[in-house]
Amino acid sequence: MRLILLVAALTTSVSARPDPRAPFDGDALRSATGIMAFAEVPLAPAGVHAKFHYDTVPVANGITTFIEGPSHGLVQGNITLIVGEQSALVIDTGQFPAVARRVIADMRKLTDKPVRYVAITHWHMDHYMANSEFADAWPGLTIIAQDFTAPMMDKYGARYARLGPKLEENMKPLRDMLASGKTPDGGEIAPDRRARVEAAIADMEADRPEFELMRYRGADMTFENEIDIDLGNRMVKLMHLGRGNTAGDLVAYVPDAHALITGDLLVHPVPYSYGSYLTEWSVVLGKLADLDATVIVPGHGPVMHDKAYVRQVRELLDGVVGEVKRVWKPGMSGDDVRKVMDLSKQRDAFCHGDKSLEGSFRASIETAGVDRVTQELGGNMKPESFDESN
Amino acid sequence: MKSLLLASMLGLSLAAATASAAAPATAGHAEPGGFSVEKLAEGVYAAVRTDPPGLMVDANSLFVVNDSDVVVVDAPEASAEMIAALRRITTKPVSYLVNTHWHDDHVIGNAAWRKAWPGIRFIGHASLRDYLPTMGAKNREGMIKGAPEFAGQMQAQMDKGKNLQDQPISDEERSSYASDIRLVKHYVDVVPGTATVLPDIDVNEGLTLIRGERRIEIRHLGSGHTRSDLVVWLPKERIASTGDLVVWPIPLVGSDQSHVRDWPGTLDALIALQPALLVPGHGPVERNTDYARQMRDLFASINQQVATAVARGASLEDTRKAVDLDAFRDQFAGDSKVRRFAFGMYVTGPAVESAWRDATVTP
Numbered sequence: 001m002r003l004i005l006l007v008a009a010l011t012t013s014v015s016a017r018p019d020p021r022a023p024f025d026g027d028a029l030r031s032a033t034g035i036m037a038f039a040e041v042p043l044a045p046a047g048v049h050a051k052f053h054y055d056t057v058p059v060a061n062g063i064t065t066f067i068e069g070p071s072h073g074l075v076q077g078n079i080t081l082i083v084g085e086q087s088a089l090v091i092d093t094g095q096f097p098a099v100a101r102r103v104i105a106d107m108r109k110l111t112d113k114p115v116r117y118v119a120i121t122h123w124h125m126d127h128y129m130a131n132s133e134f135a136d137a138w139p140g141l142t143i144i145a146q147d148f149t150a151p152m153m154d155k156y157g158a159r160y161a162r163l164g165p166k167l168e169e170n171m172k173p174l175r176d177m178l179a180s181g182k183t184p185d186g187g188e189i190a191p192d193r194r195a196r197v198e199a200a201i202a203d204m205e206a207d208r209p210e211f212e213l214m215r216y217r218g219a220d221m222t223f224e225n226e227i228d229i230d231l232g233n234r235m236v237k238l239m240h241l242g243r244g245n246t247a248g249d250l251v252a253y254v255p256d257a258h259a260l261i262t263g264d265l266l267v268h269p270v271p272y273s274y275g276s277y278l279t280e281w282s283v284v285l286g287k288l289a290d291l292d293a294t295v296i297v298p299g300h301g302p303v304m305h306d307k308a309y310v311r312q313v314r315e316l317l318d319g320v321v322g323e324v325k326r327v328w329k330p331g332m333s334g335d336d337v338r339k340v341m342d343l344s345k346q347r348d349a350f351c352h353g354d355k356s357l358e359g360s361f362r363a364s365i366e367t368a369g370v371d372r373v374t375q376e377l378g379g380n381m382k383p384e385s386f387d388e389s390n
Numbered sequence: 391m392k393s394l395l396l397a398s399m400l401g402l403s404l405a406a407a408t409a410s411a412a413a414p415a416t417a418g419h420a421e422p423g424g425f426s427v428e429k430l431a432e433g434v435y436a437a438v439r440t441d442p443p444g445l446m447v448d449a450n451s452l453f454v455v456n457d458s459d460v461v462v463v464d465a466p467e468a469s470a471e472m473i474a475a476l477r478r479i480t481t482k483p484v485s486y487l488v489n490t491h492w493h494d495d496h497v498i499g500n501a502a503w504r505k506a507w508p509g510i511r512f513i514g515h516a517s518l519r520d521y522l523p524t525m526g527a528k529n530r531e532g533m534i535k536g537a538p539e540f541a542g543q544m545q546a547q548m549d550k551g552k553n554l555q556d557q558p559i560s561d562e563e564r565s566s567y568a569s570d571i572r573l574v575k576h577y578v579d580v581v582p583g584t585a586t587v588l589p590d591i592d593v594n595e596g597l598t599l600i601r602g603e604r605r606i607e608i609r610h611l612g613s614g615h616t617r618s619d620l621v622v623w624l625p626k627e628r629i630a631s632t633g634d635l636v637v638w639p640i641p642l643v644g645s646d647q648s649h650v651r652d653w654p655g656t657l658d659a660l661i662a663l664q665p666a667l668l669v670p671g672h673g674p675v676e677r678n679t680d681y682a683r684q685m686r687d688l689f690a691s692i693n694q695q696v697a698t699a700v701a702r703g704a705s706l707e708d709t710r711k712a713v714d715l716d717a718f719r720d721q722f723a724g725d726s727k728v729r730r731f732a733f734g735m736y737v738t739g740p741a742v743e744s745a746w747r748d749a750t751v752t753p
Binding site: 087116140142147150218219220221222223224225226227228229230 | 459483485509511516588589590591592593594595596597598599600601
């Protein structure tokens with residue numbers, strides 16, 4: 001789905017809404033996993049994504065996060081390893097099987113303890129499409145998800161693993177753009193834009209073999225509010241603190257290390273809010289802020305050593321909800337709200353005038369997020385889905 | 391009376407006794423080790439103790455054989471024999487074992503199961519982690535110290551042709567004592583020196599295991615027998631494995647370990663599942679919820695009678711005198727001397743105390 005967003009972003013304009021005529025899954029465009037593609041990150045050295053660069057970042061004693069490098073195409077969430085005296089637990093497996101194999105090899109260098117648990121933070125596909133690689137590497141491991149998340153994984157993960165053959169048709173608008181030298185609205189394609197489109201095509205071509213390798217593997221164990229895992233002199237609390245980014249967000253908290261792994265409740269630099277529950281999300285972030293955590297691993301983005309970003313995202317959510325409430329009247333749609341709202345202060349706080357970040361912000365916050373608050377106020381909250389508009 | 395006091399000191403582990411007549415009827419086939427294995431549904435087997443009711447017990451177990459693994463409920467003292475019985479059913483590995491609470495007859499086998507399948511993960515209520523090394527260890531120490539002496543007294547009474555109350559021994563009592571003595575011997579063979587194995591996965595409200603098409607729900611429906619009680623519920627098969635929330639023929643109550651105040655509500659939650667089959671912690675498989683309701687009514691009555699006494703400021707001793715459980719005693723024990731004795735020891739005494747304590751400590 002990220003892919004679609006990327007194509008939409010590159011073929012329309014940086015700040016436009018996703019293209020509703022996307023070739024598959026229709027309004028899936030507006031849903032969660034694609035937003036990073038809007039970032040149109042600065043060009044990385046050629047070939048970086050073909051090898052999929054990631055950074056191996058120490059978080060705390062026995063805790064390591066594998067953080068994705070820059071991508072022009074599909075992205076994957078952070079993967080975190082937590083090691084105890086007897087066994088280890090992994091939070092999220094990313095979406096690329098070949099990348100996961102490299103991560104697994106790196107994990108084996110870090111510890112000889114077996115990974116006996118994998119916890120999935122939520123159902124968006126960039127967080128668990130490599131489950132099978134981990135299950136093959138450590139047979140008998142237990143894959144854990146929140147009650148809401150597991151059936152959503154079953155629904156979307158299995159389908160996603162079959163998307164490989166559709167990649168080419170999704171690249172076609174980009175190839176057409178390069179061939180004609182025109183953007184879809186007829187304008188000349190600027191040189192920097194052309195370079196980004198070329199990079200995106202190269203990245204997607206690099207992604208294609210990953211789809212051939214994908215085999216869906218779902219959850220073995222689900223819970224509603226909390227279960228705690230003993231890794232041997234180290235407890236990991238797996239908690240669902242309420243609806244936020246999705247209705248099944250899982251966070252992992254390691255009390256002895258004061259470490260918190262949040263999934264996409266926190267995404268840096270611009271939060272994802274596709275199919276999200278902004279009012280409740282703010283409450284959840286308040287609960288996270290109350291935990292005794294000195295190091296925080298977001299779903300995407302760098303390891304954080306204070307709670308400043310937790311507070312910043314919470315302020316953003318409160319600000320968006322407040323602004324929509326201020327202008328909303330019964331019967332107003334998200335589009336109606338957008339005509340009269342003003343989120344420029346929030347946009348500047350996250351984007352600092354960076355055009356590509358502003359594209360992400362407009363799509364994720366001002367479009368998808370505002371739509372969700374509008375639905376909430378109208379009492380017609382739609383179910384999370386890649387099948388229909390959120 | 392000396393024997394009775396000793397049994398009280400030994401507490402819960404010397405379970406409700408009563409030698410009624412013969413061993414409970416079972417539909418399964420007998421296995422070495424004092425239990426029989428009964429198939430309840432496709433892939434679902436209960437390992438049910440066949441000892442006659444007595445002061446000593448070992449626990450039932452449940453094997454749930456899935457597409458590629460096995461989930462087991464409880465790890466009794468006879469776990470070595472149960473592992474052998476399971477291996478005669480399937481070669482699939484055991485992935486998870488649920489401890490329904492922290493009493494030795496439900497957890498002491500953990501070490502044996504882990505030795506058999508090193509990849510096994512134990513699931514327990516979060517409070518088990520606190521109780522097992524404290525109250526559980528104290529219970530174990532008391533048993534190891536006191537049980538052989540108690541068995542010796544039983545043997546001495548039998549040799550004299552007397553029961554524990556120094557009356558002429560009945561056939562029912564003789565059979566029950568003989569079973570108790572065997573169980574004590576087994577306990578002493580198995581338990582001392584066995585490592586305590588705590589859960590790998592702590593639950594509060596519960597969790598669900600997804601094994602192919604099978605769903606196995608592990609739920610804390612409330613306190614009762616202990617604070618840590620878990621029920622394993624197979625929603626498709628409508629089978630509930632209850633741990634000691636349900637024990638036949640006489641409920642098992644520990645004055646300082648059970649929570650009679652909460653027990654009726656917990657049993658109501660169990661009954662609300664509408665199970666077709668109940669595998670109790672001790673006793674044969676039940677095909678309806680009649681007995682669970684009978685237990686619920688017993689505890690509800692105790693709570694109500696205790697509340698009335700507490701409302702007028704009654705002490706524990708006054709409350710004991712005020713509570714009348716004669717009708718329940720008849721209902722549970724009939725005219726079996728062993729069961730009537732056990733009802734007094736394991737219900738009337740500890741249950742009134744538990745209810746009184748909870749009623750006075752918390753407003």
